[in-house]
Amino acid sequence: xxxxxxxxxxxxxxxxxxxxxxxxxxxxxxxxxxxxxxxxxxxxxxxxxxxxxxxxxxxxxxxxxxxxxxxxxxxxxxxxxxxxxxxxxxxxxxxxxxxxxxxxxxxxxxxxxxxxxxxxxxxxxxxxxxxxxxxxxxxxxxxxxxxxxxxxxxxxxxxxxxxxxxxxxxxxxxxxxxxxxxxxxxxxxxxxxxxxxxxxxxxxxxxxxxxxxxxxxxxxxxxxxxxxxxxxxxxxxxxxxxxxxxxxxxxxxxxxxxxxxxxxxxxxxxxxxxxxxxxxxxxxxxxxxxxxxxxxxxxxxxxxxxxxxxxxxxxxxxxxxxxxxxxxxxxxxxxxxxxxxxxxxxxxxxxxxxxxxxxxxxxxxxxxxxxxxxxxxxxxxxxxxxxxxxxxxxxxxxxxxxxxxxxxxxxxxxxxxxxxxxxxxxxxxxxxxxxxxxxxxxxxxxxxxxxxxxxxxxxxxxxxxxxxxxxxxxxxxxxxxxxxxxxxxxxxxxxxxxxxxxxxxxxxxxxxxxxxxxxxxxxxxxxxxxxxxxxxxxxxxxxxxxxxxxxxxxxxxxxxxxxxxxxxxxxxxxxxxxxxxxxxxxxxxxxxxxxxxxxxxxxxxxxxxxxxxxxxxxxxxxxxxxxxxxxxxxxxxxxxxxxxxxxxxxxxxxxxxxxxxxxxxxxxxxxxxxxxxxxxxxxxxxxxxxxxxxxxxxxxxxxxxxxxxxxxxxxxxxxxxxxxxxxxxxxxxxxxxxxxxxxxxxxxxxxxxxxxxxxxxxxxxxxxxxxxxxxxxxxxxxxxxxxxxxxxxxxxxxxxxxxxxxxxxxxxxxxxxxxxxxxxxxxxxxxxxxxxxxxxxxxxxxxx
RNA sequence: GCCGAUGUGGCGAAAUGGCAGACGCAACGGACUUAAAAUCCGUUUCCAUUAAUCUGGAGUGUGGGUUCGAGUCCCGCCAUCGGCACCA
Numbered sequence: 001x002x003x004x005x006x007x008x009x010x011x012x013x014x015x016x017x018x019x020x021x022x023x024x025x026x027x028x029x030x031x032x033x034x035x036x037x038x039x040x041x042x043x044x045x046x047x048x049x050x051x052x053x054x055x056x057x058x059x060x061x062x063x064x065x066x067x068x069x070x071x072x073x074x075x076x077x078x079x080x081x082x083x084x085x086x087x088x089x090x091x092x093x094x095x096x097x098x099x100x101x102x103x104x105x106x107x108x109x110x111x112x113x114x115x116x117x118x119x120x121x122x123x124x125x126x127x128x129x130x131x132x133x134x135x136x137x138x139x140x141x142x143x144x145x146x147x148x149x150x151x152x153x154x155x156x157x158x159x160x161x162x163x164x165x166x167x168x169x170x171x172x173x174x175x176x177x178x179x180x181x182x183x184x185x186x187x188x189x190x191x192x193x194x195x196x197x198x199x200x201x202x203x204x205x206x207x208x209x210x211x212x213x214x215x216x217x218x219x220x221x222x223x224x225x226x227x228x229x230x231x232x233x234x235x236x237x238x239x240x241x242x243x244x245x246x247x248x249x250x251x252x253x254x255x256x257x258x259x260x261x262x263x264x265x266x267x268x269x270x271x272x273x274x275x276x277x278x279x280x281x282x283x284x285x286x287x288x289x290x291x292x293x294x295x296x297x298x299x300x301x302x303x304x305x306x307x308x309x310x311x312x313x314x315x316x317x318x319x320x321x322x323x324x325x326x327x328x329x330x331x332x333x334x335x336x337x338x339x340x341x342x343x344x345x346x347x348x349x350x351x352x353x354x355x356x357x358x359x360x361x362x363x364x365x366x367x368x369x370x371x372x373x374x375x376x377x378x379x380x381x382x383x384x385x386x387x388x389x390x391x392x393x394x395x396x397x398x399x400x401x402x403x404x405x406x407x408x409x410x411x412x413x414x415x416x417x418x419x420x421x422x423x424x425x426x427x428x429x430x431x432x433x434x435x436x437x438x439x440x441x442x443x444x445x446x447x448x449x450x451x452x453x454x455x456x457x458x459x460x461x462x463x464x465x466x467x468x469x470x471x472x473x474x475x476x477x478x479x480x481x482x483x484x485x486x487x488x489x490x491x492x493x494x495x496x497x498x499x500x501x502x503x504x505x506x507x508x509x510x511x512x513x514x515x516x517x518x519x520x521x522x523x524x525x526x527x528x529x530x531x532x533x534x535x536x537x538x539x540x541x542x543x544x545x546x547x548x549x550x551x552x553x554x555x556x557x558x559x560x561x562x563x564x565x566x567x568x569x570x571x572x573x574x575x576x577x578x579x580x581x582x583x584x585x586x587x588x589x590x591x592x593x594x595x596x597x598x599x600x601x602x603x604x605x606x607x608x609x610x611x612x613x614x615x616x617x618x619x620x621x622x623x624x625x626x627x628x629x630x631x632x633x634x635x636x637x638x639x640x641x642x643x644x645x646x647x648x649x650x651x652x653x654x655x656x657x658x659x660x661x662x663x664x665x666x667x668x669x670x671x672x673x674x675x676x677x678x679x680x681x682x683x684x685x686x687x688x689x690x691x692x693x694x695x696x697x698x699x700x701x702x703x704x705x706x707x708x709x710x711x712x713x714x715x716x717x718x719x720x721x722x723x724x725x726x727x728x729x730x731x732x733x734x735x736x737x738x739x740x741x742x743x744x745x746x747x748x749x750x751x752x753x754x755x756x757x758x759x760x761x762x763x764x765x766x767x768x769x770x771x772x773x774x775x776x777x778x779x780x781x782x783x784x785x786x787x788x789x790x791x792x793x794x795x796x797x798x799x800x801x802x803x804x805x806x807x808x809x810x811x812x813x814x815x816x817x818x819x820x821x822x823x824x825x826x827x828x829x830x831x832x833x834x835x836x837x838x839x840x841x842x843x844x845x846x847x848x
Numbered sequence: 849g850c851c852g853a854u855g856u857g858g859c860g861a862a863a864u865g866g867c868a869g870a871c872g873c874a875a876c877g878g879a880c881u882u883a884a885a886a887u888c889c890g891u892u893u894c895c896a897u898u899a900a901u902c903u904g905g906a907g908u909g910u911g912g913g914u915u916c917g918a919g920u921c922c923c924g925c926c927a928u929c930g931g932c933a934c935c936a
Binding site for chain 2: 007245246247248250251253254255257259261277278279280281292327328334357358359360361363364365368369370371372376377378379381444445446566569570640641642643645646647648649651653654656657658660661663664667714715717718719720721722725728729789791793795796797798801833834835836838841842844845846
């Protein structure tokens with residue numbers, strides 16, 4: 001009912017300091033060449049994954065990572081670094097467009113409103129972003145350069161000789177379009193006939209459209225593709241040197257999906273031509289008793305015999321009607337059909353039947369496999385279903401059953417390689433095939449080229465026009481290509497993008513029309529970290545000097561710390577690395593990798609332990625928390641909950657606990673007078689610290705410093721609590737202890753510490769705000785005391801503890817232990833086998 | 849199935865191979881108060897035992913191992929979570 005009294009006036013001092021910081025440009029990072037730039041300072045670039053500004057505003061998950069980076073940013077500034085800590089908006093996307101379809105309101109308007117809301121929320125939490133560097137991917141001044149980078153990609157190719165992206169002009173072949181890093185291809189997309197539109201994968205749930213639940217089919221359409229597969233090997237290799245979580249590296253490795261093996265050519269019986277298969281187990285070639293083509297493989301029509309044609313066509317039609325989900329259902333039985341044709345196994349010249357089956361995918365390898373049922377689970381299942389022969393060709397090392405054994409062993413029933421281990425057999429058979437022109441070693445990747453076009457309105461238009469059926473890139477001077485205003489954002493229903501409705505806009509010239517597809521949402525986020533280095537540059541996507549300073553400086557270079565959610569583990573982080581490498585090859589960038597150190601914050605669950613969602617009614621709004629406890633308490637609680645990377649449930653009680661801690665800090669320095677006003681406590685005096693106070697202060701400096709470096713914010717806060725607990729009972733609170741402590745607290749609770757710092761300065765003097773101070777050093781010598789507690793053990797079990805001089809020699813410690821009555825009693829009558837002495841820690845007496 | 853992560857009090861969690869449970873929440877007891885809130889002080893892993901805050905034992909998912917000593921290192925198993933999934 002009646003509002004509870006605030007434990008300290010955060011509702012006044014927090015907005016006060018936020019206004020001061022903004023007015024003073026306190027967190028503005030200066031670029032080389034800018035006024036006040038200090039070349040003696042080292043740079044530190046700490047970055048958040050910028051958000052999509054949705055209509056519902058922030059939830060408590062967003063500020064978790066943001067608070068972590070803010071603490072690091074504030075800490076590094078106090079340590080004397082020139083810190084780049086920016087924020088922006090990844091604002092192209094579906095919700096704004098769908099809202100536009102419903103209401104007719106232009107997505108730009110919706111976006112502007114949402115951005116304002118997000119920004120106000122972030123500012124209320126007191127993040128120290130350099131707002132002068134704010135970027136928005138939907139701003140023409142931004143996406144002009146997104147389009148410019150597309151032109152660079154379009155006008156490049158990967159030269160196999162150098163394994164680098166080079167301008168297309170260095171390509172000597174006849175058809176440059178066949179090697180461009182951006183190209184056009186007919187690829188299957190998710191087409192929803194009911195909605196009359198193409199859907200992104202994320203909009204398809206269980207084979208149905210997310211909206212309406214209509215069925216979605218695969219349909220080939222003309223699409224822009226980016227040749228990311230050309231960089232597969234480098235994306236894989238250069239992952240190694242990055243300071244990223246092992247799990248994220250594993251996810252990317254898995255996504256790239258490198259497989260080493262061989263391509264083997266099988267001739268077709270009584271017919272011209274060959275069928276090429278990819279296998280990771282060329283050593284099992286003698287066990288290949290049949291061959292399977294993907295149903296969509298174009299060879300199927302050519303090789304099928306007349307008597308089998310009807311059955312094959314029926315099978316292909318059935319498969320085409322199936323959704324991806326039905327097709328990949330692992331629980332279902334294997335299906336397939338015999339083509340009537342036979343292939344010749346190059347190892348033994350035996351004829352083996354050629355089947356088609358949907359367990360072979362057109363999109364991986366060559367769309368054809370050799371069936372080795374004895375040593376592949378899927379092939380075995382298929383062979384059993386259709387009664388095909390099973391020949392064992394690998395003997396397991398452990399003597400288990402050879403049929404169904406998929407590991408490495410010894411080759412058998414394989415004249416050329418009998419007796420060899422699987423590894424050696426692979427090499428030998430591959431060499432043998434190579435000599436006869438029937439195969440070669442090969443590497444395959446699961447990674448596919450990036451489908452880069454969308455049939456959407458609210459995205460970056462392509463800087464491309466079409467002339468007589470050919471695509472042509474625009475000149476850089478023609479950028480930005482701005483989308484036309486539309487009255488109706490609905491999909492056309494024909495599969496043509498909404499931009500196709502803008503008849504005037506499409507007409508580029510007499511005989512050229514504009515590309516009407518737009519880029520996917522990932523485009524803008526592929527390079528935003530570069531734009532932050534120099535957001536106002538009108539001449540270049542990022543100035544050379546700025547790029548070299550922020551991305552090139554420092555030891556490995558790049559973004560020094562990047563924090564964000566795991567959901568971007570593969571897509572955003574892989575796409576951005578890809579673009580970065582293209583630009584690096586083309587000499588626009590200083591480093592081959594964008595993000596040196598990556599950390600994923602764990603998800604924050606609701607108080608009920610479930611994922612926060614409207615459905616469960618367990619969503620926490622940061623502003624509600626801030627209203628009751630203040631932004632500093634909110635920040636500190638987010639960090640105190642547990643390790644940053646870990647998933648953890650929210651607890652309002654927990655917030656109260658942290659708020660109590662901050663109130664204790666306040667009351668350590670402030671006192672409430674008779675009139676109910678806060679004034680500086682008379683206990684705070686400019687006196688020397690006691691030895692004990694000095695020790696705990698230095699222990700706190702050490703712990704907080706180390707914990708910030710390792711992002712262990714929860715234990716840093718614990719230590720500060722210990723510090724405060726130790727001082728609450730003190731009758732005299734030394735000024736110097738408080739000043740140092742406030743600097744340590746500043747990155748965590750910037751408003752409170754700023755206010756208290758100012759109050760102390762008013763009374764005792766002192767220069768500058770807390771944000772202008774230097775991070776304190778600790779003195780290791782002050783941490784040691786004259787005496788230490790040494791644990792006494794018998795056979796590894798703690799029996800007593802004694803206090804001794806810190807420098808007591810081992811021999812004396814041993815003596816003291818044996819003289820201890822408890823130890824003596826336990827040792828009496830037994831043989832002492834050994835005595836382990838750990839100086840300053842323990843003595844362990846081993847008896848037998 | 850494959851890959852990855854995680855298992856510690858009533859709860860969130862701490863612990864360079866060296867006193868398991870720091871810090872916080874909750875709970876209980878006390879001080880202050882007419883009362884409550886707030887604040888401050890204390891207790892709080894479990895079992896047994898005790899007048900006791902003594903004392904003894906057990907204890908970090910589970911079974912082994914290495915070690916004077918293991919939450920921590922090694923091997924096997926179980927459970928939970930996340931990702932990928934007919935990728936030849």
